[in-house]
Amino acid sequence: MYSFAIHPLPLPYVLSLDARPLDAIDSVVIHCTELPDMATAREYGERVLYPSGTGNSGHYYIDHDGRIEEYVPPSRVAHHTHGWNARSIGIELANRGRFPDWLDSRHQAMDAPYPDVQIEALIALLQWLGGQVPTLIQIAGHEDLDQAEVPASDDPSIMVRRKLDPGPQFPWPAVLAAVALRRARC
Secondary structure, eight states: OOOOOEEEOOOTTGGGSOBOOGGGOOEEEEEEOOSSSHHHHHHHHHOOOSTTSOOOOOSEEEOTTOOEEESSOTTBOOOSSTTTGGGEEEEEEOOOTTTTOTTOTTOOOOOOOOOHHHHHHHHHHHHHHHHHOTTOOEEEEHHHHOOOEEEOSSOTTSEEESOOOSOTTSOHHHHHHHSSOEEOOO
């Protein structure tokens, strides 16, 4: 049986992220890291990309073995989904996705499965968040909220989706059956 624990590992710039009240949050966005491992995900999360001294990151990261790491507390706005950051919690699942050829038209399949223990950890986290943030009402995949297309890296005449996560291997029916959230889509 899965043993629920959250390991706080705040990003170096976490105090530079905008603060928000928990009742401003109504959504959870599920992502996959599209990176080879958690160490690389951490490295990407620590990169400073904005004049504010912050970068792109989710709030929680769940490794293949079910370990949950908190990079940003829910009381801060993390940069994970354009247009949804102020109202959502971003949860990243370790999964290679399309790595390393994210935008190559020949490598758009997202066929890496999500281990059962990782999904059990996600469900436990979502249930816990429901108790911590009573205003949570909906859940979406990044792919549901960002449907932009961009030129493929191998052939600019071909358009590919910028975001496909969490992808076709994500078990939406099992997750939705276990939590009191409805699925949101654009």
